[in-house]
Structures are given as C-alpha cells and as structure tokens.
Amino acid sequence: MDSVLDYLLTEAVDPVPLDTVAEAWSRHRAVAQRFAEPVDVAIAGGFGADRLGFAFLSGYQEALRTLIADLPADELVAVSATEAGGAHPSAIRTTLIETDGRWSVHGTKSFTTLGIMAQRLLVIASSGESPDGRNRLHAVLVDAGGPGVRVTNLPAIPFAPEIPHATVTFTDATARMLPGDGYLDYLKPFRTIEDIHVLAAALGWLIRVSRDSAWPRSVVQRLLAAVATVRGLDIDRPSSPGVHIALGGAFELLDQLLVELDPLWAGADPVVKQRWERDRPLLATAGRVRAQRLTAAWRSLATDSDAAAE
Structure with a gap:
C-alpha cells in the first residue's frame, strides 16, 4: 500500500x-x-x-x-436520521416493526445527504420506549431502491450544490437490523x-x-x-x-x-x-x-x- x-x-x-x-x-x-x-x-x-x-x-x-466495516465497497451509502424535529434521539419518530422475523421501517426523514444518488441507507429508527421512558433507537440498513422507499430530492443548498439532498419516506420498507444501540453505537x-x-x-x-x-x-x-x-x-x-x-x-x-x-x-x-x-x-x-x-x-x-x- x-x-x-x-x-x-x-x-x-x-x-x-x-x-x-x-x-x-x-x-x-x-x-x-x-x-x-x-x-x-x-x-x-x-x-x-x-x-x-x-x-x-x-x-x-x-x-x-x-463506522460499519462491512458496507459494500462499490455502493454510495447515506445516513438517514434527521426528521422534522431534528436528529436528537427524542425527535426520532420513524418506527421499526418486527413481523415474523422481518424488520420494516415506517416514517419520513426530512434531510438525507446524497439524495437519490444513495444506494443504501443507514436509518435510525425507534422500536418504542424503553422502561425508563427513553426512545429506544436502532440502526438498520435499507436498500434505497427497494420497495417502500420513496426519495424526493430537495433544492440544492448554496454551498457544494453538486451534493444532492432529499427527503425519504419509508412505507413498510424491509430493513437489516444492525447490532447495538442506534444512538450510542x-x-x-x-x-x-x-x-x-x-x-x-x-x-x-x-x-x-x-x-x-x-x-x-x-x-x-x-x-x-x-x-x-x-x-x-x-x-x-x-x-x-x-x-x-x-x-x-x-x-x-x-x-x-x-x-x-x-x-x-x-x-x-x-x-x-x-x-x-x-x-x-x-x-x-x-x-x-x-x-x-x-x-x-x-x-x-x-x-x-x-x-x-x-
């Protein structure tokens, strides 16, 4: 090297x-x-x-x-975390549901870097409240071109306009759960x-x-x-x-x-x-x-x- x-x-x-x-x-x-x-x-x-x-x-x-060593080397990946209320753990309203061993994402992210260019999304979503009342967050990977994922590009921002941004809406989108805590890890x-x-x-x-x-x-x-x-x-x-x-x-x-x-x-x-x-x-x-x-x-x-x- x-x-x-x-x-x-x-x-x-x-x-x-x-x-x-x-x-x-x-x-x-x-x-x-x-x-x-x-x-x-x-x-x-x-x-x-x-x-x-x-x-x-x-x-x-x-x-x-x-952050995630086994991401595909040839894919553009984007973090999809920010929502209308921000990216603070308490502001995450996108939900994660398990049905018969399948995890699915539901909700809208208001600002995702790379927009329509992203091929895979690292999504931060909630599975509900923990016993202490905190938002229980997880990280999942979602195919950006898969069923249930709608990407809507946003207007270019004043600097680095070549890099697109988008809102992303998830409707029963299949997700791969990652180990650990979505916020801390x-x-x-x-x-x-x-x-x-x-x-x-x-x-x-x-x-x-x-x-x-x-x-x-x-x-x-x-x-x-x-x-x-x-x-x-x-x-x-x-x-x-x-x-x-x-x-x-x-x-x-x-x-x-x-x-x-x-x-x-x-x-x-x-x-x-x-x-x-x-x-x-x-x-x-x-x-x-x-x-x-x-x-x-x-x-x-x-x-x-x-x-x-x-």
Missing part, C-alpha cells in the same frame, strides 16, 4: 474535470484500492477531487466505512467520525490546490503537517474526550491555515477559486454541535477544583 503523505506530494493532479457525483465516486473508488485505512482513502480521495464538495463525498463515504459516534474524515479529505484537496497553483513549499509543508495531525486521531475511540479535544485543536489549526491561504487564492485557477468562495461554509457545518462536544469533553475531565474555579 502507498504512503498517503508521499502520495500527496508526488501523485500527478488529474486535470479531467468531474461533472457528477457518479464521476467523483468512480475516481474515489479507483484510488481506494491503493490504501488500507479509510482515513487515508478519504485524504487521497480529497486530493483527487476537483472541488470541495466532491472531497466531502470521499470523507463522508469513508466515515461510514469506519451509530448516530453519536458518526458525528465525530464524519468530522475527522471530512476534515482529512478537505486537507487532501487543499494540498491538490496548493500544488496545482504552485503555492510556496512552506504552505504545502504545513498542510501536510495538518494531514498528519488528523491521521493521528484515535478514530477507533470517537467518544473519547481526548479525541474531541484534539479534533477541536485540528479545526483551530485549519482556521489558522485558511487565514494564511487567503492571499494565495488570487493565484489559483479562477474556477477553483470561485468554487472555494462558494463552498467554504461546508467546513463550518455542524460547528455549533462540535463546539458543544468540545466543551463537554473538557468538562468531563475537569477536577473538583477546576469546577470550583469556573
């Missing part, structure tokens, strides 16, 4: 434009054969992308494969795993731009150091306070790098620069939730004296 750091410095930048999600996914799948770890595939996939939205696609797909850790992999892919893409634009070596060097930082996060422990704190530091490092890069964009390809200005808000997505997790991580490590000092 290749060293992803060497790959970022030596691989030729593919000049062929990517016009569709399908084309971006095909390029991602080709590069995925060269790396063993999902985070490295995300980084290399980001480098192969010709825009930030398609780098996001690489990070998102590899985050899912970190899937939805909650995925938020952190996604942050790590999308950040990794975005940094891979920025290195592509820096090389293609002949930015100073010192810039490439710092971007590569940021890649190494993200690769060093303990992805197997996404609930760890240390991971959340280190991830917060990695995003601070990214913010510093972006300030340094601002004047250099004038020398980039005008189309690439225009897309960057449009898509930059993608990197701030879920920033408020990420900040809450960071605060909670520090609080969980605080001693009694620390708490008294607050």
Whole structure:
C-alpha cells in the first residue's frame, strides 16, 4: 500500500474535470484500492477531487466505512436520521416493526445527504420506549431502491450544490437490523467520525490546490503537517474526550491555515477559486454541535477544583 503523505506530494493532479457525483465516486473508488485505512482513502480521495464538495463525498463515504466495516465497497451509502424535529434521539419518530422475523421501517426523514444518488441507507429508527421512558433507537440498513422507499430530492443548498439532498419516506420498507444501540453505537459516534474524515479529505484537496497553483513549499509543508495531525486521531475511540479535544485543536489549526491561504487564492485557477468562495461554509457545518462536544469533553475531565474555579 502507498504512503498517503508521499502520495500527496508526488501523485500527478488529474486535470479531467468531474461533472457528477457518479464521476467523483468512480475516481474515489479507483484510488481506494491503493490504501488500507479509510482515513487515508478519504485524504487521497480529497486530493483527487476537483472541488470541495466532491472531497466531502470521499470523507463522508469513508466515515461510514469506519463506522460499519462491512458496507459494500462499490455502493454510495447515506445516513438517514434527521426528521422534522431534528436528529436528537427524542425527535426520532420513524418506527421499526418486527413481523415474523422481518424488520420494516415506517416514517419520513426530512434531510438525507446524497439524495437519490444513495444506494443504501443507514436509518435510525425507534422500536418504542424503553422502561425508563427513553426512545429506544436502532440502526438498520435499507436498500434505497427497494420497495417502500420513496426519495424526493430537495433544492440544492448554496454551498457544494453538486451534493444532492432529499427527503425519504419509508412505507413498510424491509430493513437489516444492525447490532447495538442506534444512538450510542451509530448516530453519536458518526458525528465525530464524519468530522475527522471530512476534515482529512478537505486537507487532501487543499494540498491538490496548493500544488496545482504552485503555492510556496512552506504552505504545502504545513498542510501536510495538518494531514498528519488528523491521521493521528484515535478514530477507533470517537467518544473519547481526548479525541474531541484534539479534533477541536485540528479545526483551530485549519482556521489558522485558511487565514494564511487567503492571499494565495488570487493565484489559483479562477474556477477553483470561485468554487472555494462558494463552498467554504461546508467546513463550518455542524460547528455549533462540535463546539458543544468540545466543551463537554473538557468538562468531563475537569477536577473538583477546576469546577470550583469556573
């Protein structure tokens, strides 16, 4: 397998434009054969992308494969969790019913990334209340093209408009139950795993731009150091306070790098620069939730004296 750091410095930048999600996914799948770890595939996939939205696609797909290792390698997969009331465990109203050993999903998800392009959906659904009154959540896999699944694409959002989104309605759709708790083992850790992999892919893409634009070596060097930082996060422990704190530091490092890069964009390809200005808000997505997790991580490590000092 290749060293992803060497790959970022030596691989030729593919000049062929990517016009569709399908084309971006095909390029991602080709590069995925060269790396063993999902985070490295995300980084290399980001480098192969010709825009930030398609780098996001690489990070998102590899985050899912970190969460669920046996997903089909050739399928685009999407998380289908958010409903009209949000994605908080108490807001999940989509139901999961077992009949003669068959599990089925019923309900509507209001915002599913990838929309009609997704071939398989990771659905978070409820089987009712637990004895303590909490929503009992499960994670199931559903064939997006199967009976009982209706996907309705939503209007493009202002940034990364190439990535579609949709509402998905399930009516007695057959589901494969996954082991564990739907929130604690899937939805909650995925938020952190996604942050790590999308950040990794975005940094891979920025290195592509820096090389293609002949930015100073010192810039490439710092971007590569940021890649190494993200690769060093303990992805197997996404609930760890240390991971959340280190991830917060990695995003601070990214913010510093972006300030340094601002004047250099004038020398980039005008189309690439225009897309960057449009898509930059993608990197701030879920920033408020990420900040809450960071605060909670520090609080969980605080001693009694620390708490008294607050």
